[in-house]
Amino acid sequence: MTTKMNTDPKTEITRVIQVYKKALSENFKFLKQTVRLDDLMAKSIALPDEIGFLVPVCRLHVDDENLISVLSKWRKENFFAYPSQFEVTDSGTKSWLVSKLLDVEDRLLFLVVNKHGKPIGHLGWANGLNDNMEMEVDNVVRGEKEGNPGIMSMAMNALIDWAQEMIGPSEISLKVFSDNESAVNFYRKLGFQDDKLIPLRKHVEATGTFYRSIEQGDNSAADKSFLKMDYAPNRPYDGTKMILTAGPSISAREASYALDAARYGWNNQWSGYIKQFEKVFAEYIGVKHAISTSSCTGALHLALLGLGIKPGDEVIVPDITWVATANAVTYCGAIPIFADIQEDSWCLDPHSFESLITERTKAVIAVHLYGHPAQMDRIVEIARKRNIPILEDAAPSIGAEFKGQKMGTFGDASAFSFQGAKLLVTGEGGMFVTNNDKLYEKVLSLWDQGRDPSRMFWINDTGWKYKMSNVQAAIGLGQIQRSDELIGAKRRIFKWYDEGLKGVQGLKLNYETSWARSIYWMSSITLDKTAKISRDDLRSKLKAMNVDTRPVFPAISQYPIWPKVQKPQPMAKKIGDTGINLPSGVCLKHEQVAYVCESIRKILK
Ligand SMILES: Cc1ncc(COP(=O)(O)O)c(C=O)c1O
Secondary structure, three states: OOOOOOOOHHHHHHHHHHHHHHHHHHHHHHHHOOOOHHHHHHHOEEOHHHOEEEEEOOHHHHHOHHHHHHHHHHHHHOOOOOOOOOOOOHHHHHHHHHHHHHOOOOOEEEEEEEOOOOEEEEEEEEOOOOOOOEEEEEEEEEOOOOOOOOHHHHHHHHHHHHHHHHOOOOEEEEEEEOOOHHHHHHHHHHOEEEEEEEEEEEEEEOOEEEEEEOOOOOOOOOOEEEEEEEEOOOOOOOOOOOEOOOOOOOOHHHHHHHHHHHHHOOHHHOOHHHHHHHHHHHHHHOOOEEEEEOOHHHHHHHHHHHOOOOOOOEEEEEOOOOOHHHHHHHHOOOEEEEEOEOOOOOOEOHHHHHHOOOOOEEEEEEEOHHHOOOOHHHHHHHHHHOOOOEEEEOOOOOOOEEOOEEOOOOOOEEEEEOEOOOOOOOEOOEEEEEOOHHHHHHHHHHHEOOEOOOOOOOEOOOOOEOEOOHHHHHHHHHHHOOHHHHHHHHHHHHHHHHHHOOOOOOEEEOOOOOOEEOOOOOOEEEEOOOOOOOHHHHHHHHHHOOEOOEEOOOOHHHOOOOOOOOOOOHHHHHHHHHEEEOOOOOOOOHHHHHHHHHHHHHHHO
């Protein structure tokens, strides 16, 4: 970690390692437990140019006689490289498949199949559960020697991309016999570099001849060597495709759940994923109740209605936020009052909030902007003293923490967004959460047309229709199960910007404050007076270099739509005029961030 990132470096590293290990073992387990062919296809990874797929080897394959005999044939041909205590017979292969592959937590094998589903070879992973976060490519075999040119290199690239997106290793390595020149060259072309030689000893046993690492104390000359190679491609991003500001990561999980919901999630199964998603979400945040909604805006509206906000009431909101926060206030006929933001967190300034309180103030909305928490201890203290209900707008900040506690647990109610650019996506969607039983019951009724839960088709109050669909919830469930990995990816991206923009004059990164663990939903900068260019000119120049950016929201009090006209708050105006959200999509690669940093350097020099 860099010195500027405020989380304790040791704790942070431990957390990162834990998230990596969890991602590895859960992803592997999820893929290996498959028992149905349609589900297996949903979990497969498409190779480019429709050449084929990577199909995870799973429980379904254990009694697939055809596949077992193909694998046996390949094992026989490659026995020297993959020694085994299991004899190479079909039943030996079956045992190997179960006890040496499916039952081993950190092993995973993908079949490389062509576009017609014919197995051409396989490759996979081994030995990934270590604190170095190093994954080892294993079992690379091209069994079918003829046809499908280029399929193995595409498969290797796809395998590595998959691991980087889903698991986030620090290193990827492999071992190859050092005298296998064509294999060594194949790996070098893919971006692997030579690391070291590992001496091997020849063993002749009943099951065949193979090679193993030399035991300690054995000083005689090696019979053969492995070359350990590390993945270190030295290819700068070529800038030919626009680097976007956002974009989700969709894994086999979301695809598998969505397919299941689309096929079977109807009639008496219509709400299965909705219930699961709400349950897992509430557990993740650490709250009692969660209600999935069609948007965060809807969740905010419901929360304000639930809190009893009425026409003419005042609700204090920060002057920098997405318009949705204040729109939800006006939906209730109430008046948004715009408070200033802090220079460091870009969130609600407690002093400004306090100064704007009147007897008409009936709620405050603390927005956790761009993944960074608002200073909740001060905000809660001020609000509680005056009995002002607190709503947290955590739309872009799922999983962010204030002094170790998750956002969404401080207020009377909170709202989150799963719109397509957010950390977790369901297309459109949101979540209302609360620990208050009464508020939960009230919002539950308002959320579904005001229905009386005890009487079929009976309405007591005018309600709204803000429900989420089961198919969306299926995607959401897959996403929330991966939330820590996705946060890890966002924090990695910020760290790359921190390294890449070091020493650049005229800009400042939006570092997390000492009390926050930001999820860096957006990595952002502000320009200062020493920058020789305006914010908007910098954005245009970056666009010409195929780097998309977003201006930070303007101070929204300036919009001509509010019931009470107010002057923009000074810090909100300053940040709103000079801030830029840099490309921050969760799938961004290091070389893309390096390209963005280099482009900024060139423009600002
Ligand atoms: C701070 C904030 N609040 C509310 C919203 C609204 O979320 P949704 O689009 O799900 O209604 C957003 C979306 O960008 C946001 O950034």
